[in-house]
Amino acid sequence: MESRQSLAVAEEGLGDDDVNLPRAAVNKMIKEMVPNIRVANDARELVLNCCTEFIHLLSSEANEACGKQQKKTISAEHIVEALKSLGFGGYVDEVNEVLTEHKKETKQRRKASTKLEKMGIPEEELLRQQQALFAQARLEQAQAEQEEYLKWQQAQQMMQQQQTETHEEGKSSEEATTVAAAAAATTTTTTAPPAPVPETATATASSRTDGNDDEDDYECE
Incomplete structure (x- = not known):
């Protein structure tokens, strides 16, 4: 009981994130166990709380087993003994x-x-080499992403250029069609046959001509 109280007192000064398991790790385990099933957020939170409570209970029981043996360090044997005493001997x-x-x-x-x-090789040198490798990997990754972006940008530009050329070709074709139609209309207007003369105008002209002939005959007499 004293060990459990000491654990409770130690956890009072910690926040929820400090005493809980990492959410990313728990979510990964859930996804590995049920890959084809969607788990709701409240269910994930419940699993996280259950895991945390189980670890607290097991640690407290192992601490009691360690105290009974007058040890200062909890070992794997104490964890096994705690599992058995809590009824989890099957694990x-x-x-x-x-x-x-x-x-x-x-x-x-x-x-x-x-x-x-x-x-x-000193440990400092190994650390420096490791950091250099990490930096080189990040640089290569950035260069690869930049190349992919440039390729995408060039593809977009080529697509836009093709669309512009297609639009210009269509516009030129429409203009050529319009000019050809206008030229055809002008040619039709120029070669059109003369309008027919009304019959009344022809008769009037004939009568005038006959009258002139009569006048000429009169003058000759």
Whole structure:
């Protein structure tokens, strides 16, 4: 009970984000477990709270087991004992498998660190090389993104140019059609046949001509 009270007191000075699991990690685990099902936000929040509460309960129980053995450090054995005492004994085998895998990975990391130490490369130099590699990777990524943007921009310009040329060609074709139609109309107007003379005008002209002939005959007499 004292260990649980001490944990509660320690958490009073922390915010919700400080005592909860990372949301991104929990969301990733949910997506891996149910990839084809959409999980609502309130359900994600509930899973996050349940995981956090479970870790608090397990830590408190492991702390009590550690105190009973008069130890100052909670070990993996204390976690296993806490699982059993809380009724989660069915998870002990999986926990032991994860613990074995973790020990192997830790051993491999130590070997790699020892090799680097034997090579005589200081840790500061390794850190500098790592930062240089990160900077180079960011620069290459930026250059690749810039090239992709330029390609996209050129493609857009070519598309706009093609659209402009197509529009100009259509406009020129319409103007040529208009000029041809106007020329055809002008030619038709020029070659049109003369209008027919009314019959009344012809008769009047004939009568005038006959009258003139009579006058000529009279003068001759």
